[in-house]
């Protein structure tokens with residue numbers, strides 16, 4: 481089954497995340513990401529693959545000078561619309577993560593890439609380009625689907641009920657294989673749209689970051705908050721096995 485483009489999902493994606501992010505972002509993935517990012521006041525921050533800009537706006541409210549880049553023109557249009565309605569001084573560009581020509585070398589203090597590296601076909605090219613635009617000592621903080629437990633189209637939950645106990649398993653296949661797949665999104669009650677996604681093993685990310693001149697400085701596996709546990713049927717499962725991770729890497733001086 482082929483993939484739709486992100487362009488086709490722009491409207492739905494904007495509504496899904498609104499100004500605060502959906503439940504998975506707001507109550508599961510963003511808290512450890514924001515902890516790792518830390519204070520950003522006065523920093524020049526690039527939100528790479530920024531989507532509708534809900535995080536860009538959060539960083540701008542925290543005092544950062546924010547630039548957002550995303551390859552999908554209709555999604556960037558949604559972000560610009562939010563900026564026009566409530567200006568926070570954010571500049572958005574339509575652009576590919578592998579070609580950030582609109583940004584000078586060593587011009588950015590911190591790059592955040594929220595839940596997008598696994599959606600970027602040439603993630604090695606994107607990481608190289610992040611290395612170019614970051615100043616020496618600058619940080620790259622990226623959240624993504626956990627390569628060990630969420631392999632696109634090759635992983636699933638198993639809920640095993642035995643006597644009075646329930647055991648949650650996560651089965652994974654083809655872990656070592658670099659592979660491409662499609663992610664289904666229920667965009668309407670009776671319509672599923674699909675976007676492309678790419679699996680690489682965890683060691684691939686660490687090696688690629690090293691090659692681009694980064695040192696990995698932190699690694700988190702988001703744990704459900706009370707809000708997530710209350711709101712998502714997957715809460716108790718994700719409490720046992722993380723589906724996402726957050727990597728912090730520092731560009732070597």
Ligand SMILES: C[S@@+](CC[C@H](N)C(=O)[O-])C[C@H]1O[C@@H](n2cnc3c(N)ncnc32)[C@H](O)[C@@H]1O
Nearest residue numbers: 486529530531550551552576577594595596600
């Ligand atoms: C799951 S969304 C995440 C968006 C946003 N960071 C968020 O947290 O809501 C993935 C985004 O990656 C963007 N994307 C995919 N490939 C890209 C590329 N090569 N360069 C820039 N953006 C890309 C898509 O347009 C989409 O907006």
